[in-house]
Amino acid sequence: xxxxxxxxxxxxxxGRPVGDFLWGVATxxxxxxxxxxxxxxxxxxxxTFSRVPGAVFGGHNxxxxxxxxxxxxxxxxxxxxxxxxxxxxxxxxxxxxxxxxGPANAAGLAFYDRLVDRLLEHGILPxxxxxxxxxxxxxxxxGGWPARDTAHxxxxxxxxxxxxxxxxxxxxxxxxxPWCSAVLGYETGRHAPGRQDRGDSLAAVHHLLLGHGxxxxxxxxxxxxxxxxxxxxxxxxNTTHAxxxxxxxxDRAAARRADGIGTRLYTDPLVHGRYPADVLDDLAAEGxxxxxxxxxxxxxxQPLDFLGVNYYxxxxxxxxxxxxxxxxxxxxxxxxxxxxxxxxxxxxxIVPRGLTDHLVRLDRDYPGIPLYxxxxxxAFDDRTAPDGDVRDPDRTAYLAEHIExxxxxxxxxxxxxxxxxxxxxxxxxxxxxxxKRFGIVHVDYETQRRTVKQSGxxxxxxxxxxxxxxxxxxxxxxxxx
Ligand code: IFM
Numbered sequence: 209x210x211x212x213x214x215x216x217x218x219x220x221x222x223g224r225p226v227g228d229f230l231w232g233v234a235t236x237x238x239x240x241x242x243x244x245x246x247x248x249x250x251x252x253x254x255x256t257f258s259r260v261p262g263a264v265f266g267g268h269n270x271x272x273x274x275x276x277x278x279x280x281x282x283x284x285x286x287x288x289x290x291x292x293x294x295x296x297x298x299x300x301x302x303x304x305x306x307x308x309x310g311p312a313n314a315a316g317l318a319f320y321d322r323l324v325d326r327l328l329e330h331g332i333l334p335x336x337x338x339x340x341x342x343x344x345x346x347x348x349x350x351g352g353w354p355a356r357d358t359a360h361x362x363x364x365x366x367x368x369x370x371x372x373x374x375x376x377x378x379x380x381x382x383x384x385x386p387w388c389s390a391v392l393g394y395e396t397g398r399h400a401p402g403r404q405d406r407g408d409s410l411a412a413v414h415h416l417l418l419g420h421g422x423x424x425x426x427x428x429x430x431x432x433x434x435x436x437x438x439x440x441x442x443x444x445x446n447t448t449h450a451x452x453x454x455x456x457x458x459d460r461a462a463a464r465r466a467d468g469i470g471t472r473l474y475t476d477p478l479v480h481g482r483y484p485a486d487v488l489d490d491l492a493a494e495g496x497x498x499x500x501x502x503x504x505x506x507x508x509x510q511p512l513d514f515l516g517v518n519y520y521x522x523x524x525x526x527x528x529x530x531x532x533x534x535x536x537x538x539x540x541x542x543x544x545x546x547x548x549x550x551x552x553x554x555x556x557x558i559v560p561r562g563l564t565d566h567l568v569r570l571d572r573d574y575p576g577i578p579l580y581x582x583x584x585x586x587a588f589d590d591r592t593a594p595d596g597d598v599r600d601p602d603r604t605a606y607l608a609e610h611i612e613x614x615x616x617x618x619x620x621x622x623x624x625x626x627x628x629x630x631x632x633x634x635x636x637x638x639x640x641x642x643x644k645r646f647g648i649v650h651v652d653y654e655t656q657r658r659t660v661k662q663s664g665x666x667x668x669x670x671x672x673x674x675x676x677x678x679x680x681x682x683x684x685x686x687x688x689x
Contacts, residue, residue, distance in 0.1 A: 228678060230333070230626030231671045232294035233287060233648070234583055236340035236384065238270045239635035241300060243277035247315035250306040252342035253352075253393075254638075257400030268641025274633055275656050277319060284326045286649060286658055287632060291668045294333035296582060296628050297323070298340035298384065304372075305365050308344030312368045320369075324376050335628075336373065337381040337444065338366055338423065341389055341400070341638075348401045353389060353412035356499070359419035366423035370430040370439075378437045381516055381582070382423045385446040386416040386474060398639055407496055414498045417477055421507035428510075443478065444516030444582045447471040449559075449566040453526045453545050462527030462542045465490060470523075479574045481509035494539065516582030517570065518630070519610070520554075522562030552606070553587040553644055560609040567617035567624050578625045584610050585630035587637065587644040590661065598650040598661040607648075607663055611670065629667055633658060 238254050245251075258269035276283055287295050301308060303316035327334045339362065347358050366382065383389070392399035395409035424441045431439035448470025452459035468487040476484045482505060483498060491497060526543045549557040567579055586606040590598050611627060618624050634647035642653055648664035651657075660668075 229674070230294050230580065231292045231674075232296055232333075232335065232626060232628040233290060233292050233632040234296035234628040234630050235276075235632050235635065236298040236337065237300035237303070238273070238340070238342040239631075239637070240274040240276040240633065241303075242270065242272040242275045244269075244271045246277065247303070247319070248306055248313040249300065249303040249316055251345040252300070252302045253345055253348045253400035254342050256345050256348075257402050260402060263400075263402060264639055265641040265643045268636065268643075270636045272653075273636050274651050274653075279656065280319070280323055281326060282658070283633075284323070284330055284332070286660070287327075287332060288330040289660070289668070290632075290648075290664060291671050292332065294335050294379075294626070294628070295327055295632070296335040296337065296381075298337035298342075299369055300342055301339065301365055302342060302344040305368055306344070308347040308361050308365070312372065317372045320373060324373055328376060333379065334373075334377045335379040335381070336369070336377050337384050338362075338369060339382065339389075339419075340384040341393075343389075343401075352394070352401055352403075352408075353415050353419075354394060354405075354408040355411075356415055356418070359415045359422055362419035363422035363426045367426040367430045370427050374427075374430065374439065375432045375434075378431075378434070379440050380427055380442070382420040382427075382441065382443050383416055384444045384516075384582075385518060386413065386420070386443075387446055387448075387470060389416055406494075410491065410496055411499050413473060414500060414504070417474065417508045418504055420478070421504075421510050424510035425507070440513035441510070442512050442514035442516055442580075444518055445471075445474050446518040446520075446583075447475065447566065447570070449519070449522040449562045449569075450525045451522055451562070453524045456527070458527030458541075459525065460527075462540070463525040465540065465542045466523060466525045466544075475515075475570070475574055477505055477508045478512065478515075479509065479577065481505045490540075512577050514578045514580050514625070515570065515574065516580050517567065518583035519563045519566060519581060520552075520584065520586070521556040522559040522566070552602075553589050554640075556586075558586070558606060558609070560613040563610055563613040564616040564620070567614065567622045568620050571617075571622035571624075578623050580626040580628070581610075581614055581624065582626075582628050583630035584627065585646050585648070587646045590645050590650060592650065592652075592659075596659060598659055600661045600663045603648070603661070603663040604666045607667060608670070 258264045306313050324334045390409045390412035394403045394412045395406050397404040427441050450463040450466035452463040472484040473487050523544045524547050526545045529541045551557050586603050588602045590600050592598050631646045633649040634645040634651040637644040650659040650661050
């Protein structure tokens with residue numbers, strides 16, 4: 209993809225402009241770090257949940273994961289070898305602030321200090337996510353995200369992190385995918401902490417968003433001044449791209465509900481400072497309400513320097529039950545219907561066009577906020593060939609088609625400024641343990657050997673040629689496609 213120049217070109221803390229489009233790879237702390245109880249780190253909800261029999265495939269956990277904590281220099285060299293501009297990683301809250309309260313743990317912070325320095329030495333822009341699901345267990349014991357106090361604890365932690373890293377890290381994401389934290393964590397129970405209460409889940413939505421707003425305020429207040437490189441604060445969402453199966457009133461209404469609960473419940477308060485009225489009505493019909501207090505919505509609607517979009521698939525939604533009967537709990541039917549499209553190893557349908565449409569829609573409905581695809585990628589059942597290579601044409605095609613889809617969104621006018629492949633390397637895929645591999649780098653969990661897959665080589669080459677094209681004068685540098 210060649211790309212047109214966005215109005216604000218990301219600058220690296222070291223000063224090097226990273227071009228007109230940011231290419232990156234992404235990971236998260238619990239999924240790769242290991243060293244679960246070293247240097248003062250305490251348990252997160254995932255350390256606890258992964259020990260619940262049957263909660264995670266094979267009884268796997270993140271105790272060792274990719275051992276990134278001990279192999280960080282090697283991994284940064286790997287990232288540099290891929291030729292990306294940026295590395296998006298998350299900080300482990302219980303490593304930085306054990307127990308979720310009180311002073312920072314110097315040994316825990318020292319790891320991120322070294323990581324950031326190492327990235328900058330390699331000319332790679334560090335992009336930090338504060339919360340990628342590893343809530344300190346003590347805070348869950350005190351009520352977790354359904355409890356309002358957790359939002360305040362999160363803001364304290366954000367300030368600690370900014371104080372330690374803000375002189376070098378200027379790109380900050382507060383939360384990764386609050387939908388997953390709230391719905392999978394507190395409603396379906398498929399993720400930590402494994403609770404199953406729809407009211408708690410809604411309270412978690414509100415307190416996660418409140419935590420985002422409070423943290424955004426504290427991050428900006430605590431950021432060391434740097435006129436050359438302002439601090440950027442945003443959030444990453446896994447919004448739902450909902451498409452009516454048929455153009456009927458029932459299916460359109462169902463898609464509206466899916467979009468409301470999966471997208472607008474987050475984007476509307478964040479950007480417009482109000483929850484969507486239709487979603488509040490739907491919830492009221494179930495006897496549910498969000499625990500909003502005076503001033504909360506103003507706090508939540510802090511200016512966003514960017515919106516991170518994680519995209520894996522689209523959802524075709526029907527408003528009628530397969531057998532013609534309503535849903536047993538009396539709620540209106542909002543049923544995802546597989547379309548028989550090719551799927552990944554997660555059984556997620558591959559819908560690149562949905563990424564284009566979704567980015568264009570977000571840009572239209574929430575204008576003026578630069579968009580970054582902060583995650584996109586696919587799990588497939590990789591096989592290591594006898595020569596040690598991992599040839600993954602499915603993943604390579606998936607990445608190519610979705611990167612094309614981003615270019616199409618830009619060509620249609622959406623202000624999309626970057627793309628991060630999920631994931632740098634195979635890792636702990638939550639409830640699926642190590643069974644699902646999303647990496648563009650293969651990890652042999654026995655030896656911790658890393659091997660760049662065919663998709664990783666393709667990604668490196670694509671970035672290189674895309675940069676070359678952007679540098680060329682003439683129409684190709686500005687065609688956006
Ligand atoms: O691995 C996860 C990641 O932690 C959050 N977004 C989706 C990915 C794939 O399931």
